Amino acid sequence: MTTGDQQRKHHRAHELTQIHARVLDALCLALPALSRGDAEAALTAAAVSRAQQIRGIDRHLTEFPDALTSRNGVAPAAFDRLLHVLAHAGHPVTVPACTGCGRTDVALRHRTPQGRQCQSCSWKARERHCAHCGELRPVARRSERGPQCRACYRADSDLRRRCARCGRELAPHPT
Known part of the structure; x- marks a missing residue:
């Protein structure tokens, strides 16, 4: 590995650490009862482990600062999983609902211009x-x-x- 490659790798790792910290800060700021450790545990429980996922959550929270308590835009799937984990832990967040039927207890795997949909509504559409x-x-x-x-x-x-x-x-x- 060349020196330039090592520097780029170090820069990406540092940038990802900053993004991760920014997401934790945003979660703790929006949910005062949530400790930093609990926020970290929620990210882990929501299987937010890849750089792309944490970047997507960061972009969504930057674009929609009130995204934890109101549905704005089409959130990344990792963000929706995080909301379910936080809601299950008793935090006052708005869990994602299917744009077709309104259910919140099903996986929303299908993206539409209106938002995410469950399998059943996707088929009906x-x-x-x-x-x-x-x-x-x-x-x-x-x-x-x-x-x-x-x-x-x-x-x-x-x-x-x-x-x-x-x-x-x-x-x-x-x-």
């Missing part, structure tokens, strides 16, 4: 009338006739293939 059966269902693929639901896709004999090992006919699997 992708519903279209199937060009094959006419039912309103999530789209599994688009064929030359239009949107196709999963049931029609799996039933489509043109898409079936034979297993190379056993020779059994296999239904297609949408990606």
Whole structure:
């Protein structure tokens, strides 16, 4: 490793330490009952361990200083996990809710322009009338006739293939 590489690595580590301290300070300032040690423990419990995650939380808290008590913008997933940990510990924070159904007890893995959504709402948002059966269902693929639901896709004999090992006919699997 060259001297320049070592200096850059040292600079990045120092910068990350500063960002980490800034996040801890912001948490303790917004939640006076939260000690610095408890804030550190909350970050650990929320699995905020990668540099990208702590930077994302720092950017979000910088852009939205009241983000712990009000929902502003689409927060990073690590920030949402942190809010759940803090709420479970009894701190007065606003936990993230699905923008479709409002539930707070489900994983919000799907990003939309309005905010995060649960799996169920994400599927509902992708519903279209199937060009094959006419039912309103999530789209599994688009064929030359239009949107196709999963049931029609799996039933489509043109898409079936034979297993190379056993020779059994296999239904297609949408990606």
